[in-house]
Amino acid sequence: MATTEMKNLAIETQRLTKRFHSGAGVVEAVRDVSLRLERGEFVAVMGASGSGKSTLLHLLAGLTRPDEGTIRVMGADIHALSDRGLTYFRRKHIGLIFQAFNLIPSLSGEENIELPMLLGGEAGDPERVNSLIERLGLQQVRKRHPDAMSGGEQQRVAIGRALVRGPSLILADEPTGSLDSANGRRLCDLFRELCAESGSTVLMVTHNPVVAFSAKRFLILRDGQLVGQFDKQDCPSVQELNRVYVDLLENSQSGIAS
Numbered sequence: 001m002a003t004t005e006m007k008n009l010a011i012e013t014q015r016l017t018k019r020f021h022s023g024a025g026v027v028e029a030v031r032d033v034s035l036r037l038e039r040g041e042f043v044a045v046m047g048a049s050g051s052g053k054s055t056l057l058h059l060l061a062g063l064t065r066p067d068e069g070t071i072r073v074m075g076a077d078i079h080a081l082s083d084r085g086l087t088y089f090r091r092k093h094i095g096l097i098f099q100a101f102n103l104i105p106s107l108s109g110e111e112n113i114e115l116p117m118l119l120g121g122e123a124g125d126p127e128r129v130n131s132l133i134e135r136l137g138l139q140q141v142r143k144r145h146p147d148a149m150s151g152g153e154q155q156r157v158a159i160g161r162a163l164v165r166g167p168s169l170i171l172a173d174e175p176t177g178s179l180d181s182a183n184g185r186r187l188c189d190l191f192r193e194l195c196a197e198s199g200s201t202v203l204m205v206t207h208n209p210v211v212a213f214s215a216k217r218f219l220i221l222r223d224g225q226l227v228g229q230f231d232k233q234d235c236p237s238v239q240e241l242n243r244v245y246v247d248l249l250e251n252s253q254s255g256i257a258s
């Protein structure tokens with residue numbers, strides 16, 4: 001691949017495999033996954049529960065190491081980095097949105113959002129914090145502590161915290177899981193804007209076709225394998241996306257990726 005082309009990739013994996021060993025035997029949570037995301041892309045990963053979506057995100061964030069295969073993120077071979085190098089890389093480039101919100105109970109909504117800047121030794125950026133609070137619809141809870149917020153509000157504060165430093169790559173695991181549909185739509189709009197305005201790349205895990213439809217491209221995982229990937233133009237409506245998704249989950253055979 002030409003160097004310029006590589007530079008335009010946010011993520012490139014080759015034959016990525018991750019196994020877990022348990023009493024019952026070995027589970028291949030991610031199996032032979034090769035994928036590419038260009039910078040500025042908004043891509044949704046869909047799959048049933050247990051299909052390996054979270055494990056894939058953890059691999060891409062460098063939170064767990066693959067058993068086989070390679071991962072390049074923003075051009076770097078992340079698993080060649082030392083633990084410290086990886087921590088630094090993650091802080092600099094990646095915004096992680098997980099299913100567990102892990103907010104600091106003693107800080108307000110606004111302070112939780114601002115925290116990564118302060119921890120990074122940077123000056124706060126009230127303008128950016130305010131803009132995120134507004135775009136995420138968190139005005140009501142900016143001064144409130146997490147124990148006085150709903151689950152959806154806590155999730156949105158955690159999203160604000162992940163986005164506050166303007167990460168070039170956003171990895172989001174079921175980010176709308178606790179949100180009502182209006183806030184879910186608002187978040188997807190925000191992701192689309194971040195891709196268009198700041199050239200951020202978003203990889204969002206969801207099993208909801210309505211949410212996934214806001215992305216430009218869809219990847220479908222089944223039993224750890226990538227069984228389908230297609231662009232929005234091949235799938236012009238939510239109904240069509242849902243039909244293709246259900247069809248792939250029911251009919252795809254191991255080892256076949258279209």
Ligand SMILES: Nc1ncnc2c1ncn2[C@@H]1O[C@H](COP(=O)(O)OP(=O)(O)O)[C@@H](O)[C@H]1O
Binds near residue numbers: 048
């Ligand atoms: N830490 C772990 N130890 C053992 N098995 C795991 C671990 N994490 C995930 N798995 C297994 O790997 C498979 C994929 O899990 P996961 O990536 O969480 O799927 P998803 O996010 O799509 O629901 C499941 O069978 C799950 O039980």
Ligand SMILES: [Mg+2]
Binds near residue numbers: 054055
């Ligand atoms: Mg998961």
